[in-house]
Structure formats: C-alpha cells, structure tokens
Amino acid sequence: MAVTPPVCDFGAPMPDFALPDPDGTVHRLQDIRGPRGTVVMFICNHCPFVQAILDRITRDAAELHTKHGIGVVAISANDVATYPQDSPERMKEVALQHGFSFPYLYDETQAVARAYGAECTPDFFGYNADGQLQYRGRLDASGRQPGPSDARRELFDAMVEVARTGAGPRDQTASIGCSIKWKD
Secondary structure, three states: OEEOOOOOOOOOEOOOOEEEOOOOOEEEHHHHOEOOEEEEEEOOOOOHHHHOOHHHHHHHHHHHHHHHOEEEEEEEOOOOOOOHHHOHHHHHHHHHHHOOOOOEEEOOOOHHHHHHOOOEEOEEEEEOOOOEEEEOOOOOOOOOOOOOOOOOOHHHHHHHHHHHHOOOOOOOOOOOEEEOOOOO
C-alpha cells in the first residue's frame, strides 16, 4: 500500500546521526553536510517506487553535490528480518550497481528514521546550510514507473533554490512510496 508523508515543516532542525554503511564504516552527519545544504533521503532496495527512480537519484545527487554544494545521504531503515532484500549486503550491491556517489547507510535500530519522521521510501528531506528543513517532497512525478524523461526535477530544483537563497519553495508535492517496514 502506498504511503504519502506529511508536508514540509519549514525550519525544523536536522536530527544528528552516526550510522554505518554496509562495510561498517560509520558516517556522521557533520561529515556529510554540504556547505549550502543537505539532502537526507530514506530509501530501500525492494520498493518499486524507489527502484523506478534510482538512476535519477544518482544523477541528481551527483549534480547537487558537485555543482551546488549540497551534501547527500541515503538511509535504509527497513526491518531486514522481514525484508532480507534490504539487508546491508544487498544495499552495497544496489549502491555499486547504480553508481551512488553518496553514502548509503543502514539504520538498524530505526531511531534515525523515527527522529526524522520518515514514513515511506522514498522520503526526501532537504535542509539549508543552517540545518533547517526547507523541502519535504518528491524527486519528480515518477510513481511505480519512471516518469517521463522530461519530468520536472522537483527535488533538484528545490535544492538549487535552497543553495542559492537558503529557503525552499512553498509549493511542494509530497513523495509517495512503500511504508517503512518497522520492527514490531
């Protein structure tokens, strides 16, 4: 069943974290933050909504980082006992297959996902340089299938605006995706 998260709570602070990548290297938020903003996205391997946009995520993340000073991180918080395809081993495979230029981290306790209020995969949080939430919306108009190749790059455009002005657009369309698979 598809889940839609709530709208952007402008100015909400970015929760701190330190999480491991699939190889066990711990990444701290302070090392991921970009000088002009940060995107924290909650994704997973098995969700068709995520699978439909992985190549676009990779493209936009690389361009936001290299051209606009935006740090990017992806986090998987799904219960791997129930969804073994979301395990760290499979996360590593997906990151390599799609050429991720950003850390893909595992939130085993799900504490970080809860701190952010993440509800679905994909769920995108865009922060300004001061760590204030400015975007909580979708990547683009894609659903279970990739959107048209000329689809407006909503997350990308919003984060370019955040990098330039420190503020996100007021008009945002919520992401839609698979619910995060919470532990019992």
